[in-house]
Amino acid sequence: MYWAFQDVVVDGARHPLPLSWVVPGGDGRLFVEIGFGNGEFLAHLGRAEPGATVVGIEVSQWCVTKAARRVQACGLTNVRLLWGDARHLIPLCFAPASLDRVILNFPCPWPKNRHASRRVTSPEFAGLLSRFLKPGGFFSLATDVDWYARSARECFAALPGFSLREERTNPQREYLTKYERKWKEEGRDTFTLEVEWAGGGVPAPEPRFEEESLEMDMPNCGQGLASILEGLRDREGGRGDHRFVFREAFTSPGGEGILLAITVDEGFEQHFFLRFYPSRGRIAVKPDPTTLPYRTPAVKEALKEASRALGSPASREA
Numbered sequence: 001m002y003w004a005f006q007d008v009v010v011d012g013a014r015h016p017l018p019l020s021w022v023v024p025g026g027d028g029r030l031f032v033e034i035g036f037g038n039g040e041f042l043a044h045l046g047r048a049e050p051g052a053t054v055v056g057i058e059v060s061q062w063c064v065t066k067a068a069r070r071v072q073a074c075g076l077t078n079v080r081l082l083w084g085d086a087r088h089l090i091p092l093c094f095a096p097a098s099l100d101r102v103i104l105n106f107p108c109p110w111p112k113n114r115h116a117s118r119r120v121t122s123p124e125f126a127g128l129l130s131r132f133l134k135p136g137g138f139f140s141l142a143t144d145v146d147w148y149a150r151s152a153r154e155c156f157a158a159l160p161g162f163s164l165r166e167e168r169t170n171p172q173r174e175y176l177t178k179y180e181r182k183w184k185e186e187g188r189d190t191f192t193l194e195v196e197w198a199g200g201g202v203p204a205p206e207p208r209f210e211e212e213s214l215e216m217d218m219p220n221c222g223q224g225l226a227s228i229l230e231g232l233r234d235r236e237g238g239r240g241d242h243r244f245v246f247r248e249a250f251t252s253p254g255g256e257g258i259l260l261a262i263t264v265d266e267g268f269e270q271h272f273f274l275r276f277y278p279s280r281g282r283i284a285v286k287p288d289p290t291t292l293p294y295r296t297p298a299v300k301e302a303l304k305e306a307s308r309a310l311g312s313p314a315s316r317e318a
């Protein structure tokens, strides 16, 4: 198994991921590359560090597919791929203080102010790394944007426990990524930064998404399932940056139903089906196993809304 789509990660493994999945007989070191693009650097790292387990996290499914082919073609057995937003997957998939190295090559700088929290220059990201890096572990950033490198440095300097190991302009790098080659051809400068986490100083990690079953078993309110699902179609909801919308609905002659749900958590979009099925004289609802989503707040909100439509006590009180 070289890669994991959402259902494998969520259903096939509890969180944090079992060590047997993450560290298949390696020397115990765990490297993470965020936003690996075409996977060239990931494959390079897998080859250069055969004893370490190298986990790539990428939000683009197309990139994951491409990189999976590359990793497989190279015969690398120490590389794992995760599809999704690293800000959500790191807390879901890894144990606290378990990462030796986190690498970010040429991220999008998110220049607009309203997207500032998506940058690594955000205090949230530095805080996240402080919880998941091992003491002595480090974070490496490469970028072509000078203000981005500068503000990343300031952001990590503001958090006790991080220290600057190295900061360079136009360094000779062991491997040039696709974007690095592109920027070099355009004559742009590149900036690298390495910060080390000493450990301590930051409160114990709070799991961002708590473990809980997403299955809900609600009394059927008596309406036919088809009309309940029709009523849910195009319904929107959620809180703050965690939103959902329901789209197409289907029912089967056997009394089961499927509803397409789309959720967005701080820009992290997921598409999945909710399955409605008879269970012990009631109708239960859960994410369909073929498209299991990560358990984000928006996913939970969507599930609550669906169960309310089935006649949960919450909706009757309302």
Ligand SMILES: C[S@@+](CC[C@H](N)C(=O)[O-])C[C@H]1O[C@@H](n2cnc3c(N)ncnc32)[C@H](O)[C@@H]1O
Pocket: 034, 035, 036, 037, 038, 057, 058, 059, 060, 063, 084, 085, 086, 087, 104, 105, 106, 107, 108, 177, 178, 179, 180
């Ligand atoms: C500019 S590309 C750089 C790709 C590669 N690192 C390189 O240097 O060639 C940025 C990549 O980060 C991915 N990305 C952006 N935000 C992400 C996130 N929150 N989690 C994981 N990947 C992300 C994008 O899909 C894209 O492939």
